[in-house]
Amino acid sequence: MQVVLNSVSQRYGKTLAIDGLSLTLKSGVTALLGPNGAGKTTLLRTLATIMPPQYGSLHIGGAEVVDERGARRIRDRIGYLPQAFGFDPQMSVADFVTYAAWLRGVPSSRWRGAVDEALEMVDLVDRRRDKMRKLSGGMRQRAGIAWAVVGRPGVVLLDEPTVGLDPRQRLQFRKIISGLADAVVVLSTHLIDDVAAIADRVVVMHGGVARFDGSVVELEATARDDLPGHTPLERAYMHLLPEAEQAV
Template identity: 50%
Template sequence: MRAVSTTETAPDRYAWAVQAGGLRVRAGRHLAVDGLDLTLDTGVHGLLGPNGAGKTTLMRALATVVKPAGGTLAMLGTDVGGRGGDLRALRRSLGYLPQHFGFYPRFTVREFIEYMAWLKEMPTSLIPGAVQRAVERVGLTDRADSKMKTLSGGMVRRAGIAQAIVNDPRVLLLDEPTVGLDPEQRMDFRDLLRGIGVDSCVVVSTHLVEDVAAACTDVVLVDQGRLVWQGTPVQLAERGADGHAGDSASERGYSAILRAHRGSA
């Protein structure tokens, strides 16, 4: 069993769960995030933007997969870009579902999630119960002992969500989590997000504006690696008009904000 340090049990002393200032992050040689300023706290934050806007690169930086090339980034009070931060301790408090994730196909769903819990250094005695709760929350109870290679694409995605939430993360990062989910599963997923967002900071990167409008407390719109707009789903819908592209008020608001931003750039 892993000993719990005094640092982990000490009261939180950070102002924001996520705080970025002038953040710059490279994707290969390309500067995908360029001077982004962003603060996020408890709640469900929908990250929107066109292809190539820098969403996935930003998520990778928040997950501590890639280091910033410039600016500042703090997660739960830990400096991610500097040398002084304890990234190992921070990662125990993160949950991350990449857009594309790997797994051992011969693992069962339960074994896969148990393995990910072990990688997150969860206490051994807590893992079985945590895995069972995660499986139940994503609706895979009846497939918990099925091998990953036998699952449909949507089921694999739900297993990915389960591994991301198994440690009850204080910051949950989900990159395109609803890919492959049917409409009923997407509605269940929205309920799950709303529940997690009561006590945690959840960041969901997606192209589906309607998912953001239905599940998120906050909308973050990025383009060309910079913050374009931040507000509530209601405020997003109010920005749209009949002349803008989109099938819903939220989609029209999204189009209107992007068009105004590009017109002023």
């Protein structure tokens, strides 16, 4: 599976959210870093085919996404977890994840096995009959991750997936992501230590453009000691933000 963006731009009214972005995404974990308003969520929504490119082109698995009809044909290959995801509070956890499997086109004969696998990955097997409304925030977030990975889609998109997770659950999340090595995984996060632990590639966005695209080691190499941060990776990230330069 390969995802290719070529000179993609997206606008909200007069606001340019993504500005001529070109990326080729392959199997592995790509982390999106950047401040609020950098274009990360818009990029994930574009990759999820919720908003096909207004300018430029998007190809997923060789198929170009140009309109809603084309998007529907490839959505069964995509697992997407937005930052604020909706759910029926009366649904059980198992029904919630089964619904995702149905939307993704997983054959009904595989639903039980696929759902069990996804719930096991997020350590919610013993909660499969619980109502979604009764889950804690962290458990609900884990159910959302199960929604995104059920059926093992070729593209997994996660917007701030570790929000609400405690340290043990974040370690479990890293294990889950490590088990998706064959998929194109793109996650947006503000947690630098998660990036250091699981990312094969880092894209730092600001103002709708990619200010950096490379490995964690390559990003660390850009660190400057005169900028704030507890680790070289944090200082390297700060180095890429114009406001950090102005503050020095």
